[in-house]
Amino acid sequence: MFRRMSELTVSVLPAIAGLSAAEWDGCGAGDNPFTTHRFLAALEASGSVGDEAGWHPSHLVARVDGRVAGVAPCYLKTHSQGEYIFDHAWAQAYERAGGRYYPKLQCAVPFTPVTGPRLIAQDPQVQAALLQAMAEVAGRSGLSGAHVTFCTEAEARLGEAVGFMSRTSEQFHWLNRGYGSFDDFLAALSSRKRKAIRKERERALDFGGEIVSLTGDAIRPEHWQAFWAFYQDTGGRKWGRPYLTRAFFDLLHETMRDDCLLVLALRDGRPIAGALNLIGRDTLYGRYWGCVEDHPFLHFELCYHRAIDWAIAHGLQRVEAGAQGEHKLARGYLPVATHSLHWVRDQGFGKAIADFLKREREAVDYDMAALTEMGPFRRGEIS
Structure with missing residues (x-):
């Protein structure tokens, strides 16, 4: 048990099979196919994630009065593969300075650059507790940090409020x-x-x-x-x-x-x-x-x-065609912002990342505006 707020507790689940599909999906995971119990369970049961893959399931489960009220798909990672929000440069810089970047805690859907809920709960207080538990698990376990990738914009705002750094990236989506x-x-x-x-x-x-x-x-x-x-x-x-x-x-x-x-x-x-x-x-x-x-x-x-x-x-209403690919622009897929959250244990390293993220965000905003202007639509068709 890693966090307790009156009647709210958060614990680590080492395999998704330890929770029923009804309990997991009942928190709100069913709206996105990638966060459903059946998808994440298929990854684990098939051996696509696990010790050999370097994705060690460490899901968080929030309970209120013993009832499951929120979940977050989390993994202890020994590398940065299969994430699509690239932090390889951060790892190299941290290790050059004498630190140990891996393992880290990753809240994500493995191998899946798809936006969706990561703090799966109806109550924002439960979502905040899941985030705070990620930082506590990482800190107490001596991990370099905790990361939430391809979360929703609302989750990104919540993460900033509880001390995570937000990162903006871009993809190309088609809108109906x-x-x-x-x-x-x-x-x-x-x-x-x-x-x-x-x-x-x-x-x-x-x-x-x-x-x-x-x-x-x-x-x-x-x-x-x-x-x-x-x-x-x-x-x-x-x-x-x-x-x-x-x-x-x-x-x-x-x-x-x-x-x-x-x-x-x-x-x-x-x-x-x-x-x-x-x-x-x-x-x-x-x-x-x-x-x-x-x-x-x-x-x-x-x-x-x-x-x-x-x-x-x-x-x-939408087609999300995966990560990267400016060639999608000519085919009607326009740039949209995607979001992630990052918490690092070392405060000095955190300040360097925060500075990088600020400059990166400005570059992404500029790039998205320029690409939208270059898009295939007639003037006045999009706003």
Whole structure:
């Protein structure tokens, strides 16, 4: 037990299986597929996170009068891989100065640069207690710090109020402005950009097959086997080795196939490329892409254009297509701010990070404004 505020206590949970899905999701985790018990449990049960992966589950559970009132997905980290909010330079500087940056406490969804709740509770006091417990766990355990990545803007403000430093980064998201069809979306673009996307979509279909969008029971085991090959190829080239295990995709099918949208390019009935998305309450989240054949523009079609098609057809308000990628701008995905929180035990190191974050935030704000101005939309279409 690490924190007690009258009837409120916060404890560490070494495996998510120690809490029921009803207790975890009942705190509000169900609105975002990545913070659900079933997603985080699939990561642990499949061995995608754990001792060998360097992500040691250390979830926080807040209770009021013994009842679960809040949770936070946390991990003891021995590296900075799979986070997408980069602190490698901080680690190098700290260790050059004689400190030990790892292990650290990370509140995050592993391998997932997706904005969503991290302090999962209905009561702001419980959320604040979860943050304070993170700092206390890190301090008492001799960790260098505690970090909350891809949290909501409201959580970032709360974190600042309890002594965490906030960091602003950027991603590219597509917003549904009431479009009834993909053509309605194109009509909002400048003529040159509209023509470029239409030509790009035509060229993408030259691979000589068909593209299907599958969810739920329409996704079959052979589809996952094909996607595993795609994921291995992309993961091997990007990270050296894939983060997720093969067993993870079996568990994803078993417990979350209704949350999945798998977009596949088929030729003669055989998948040659694919993109995996997860479906949220109002957002489609693009996660992984891969292929066994290279074809011009097929990546853009499966990952970006088909995602917009599906979001419009199903009344979703947003498509989040993953980390980085200014190439998304020309395809209607505009820069938006993402947020993280950071607490470090060493006060001198904390002052240096705070100075860096201030200058970085100014640069990010400037970059977002410039990129928005360069976007593909006609004047007056966005505010």
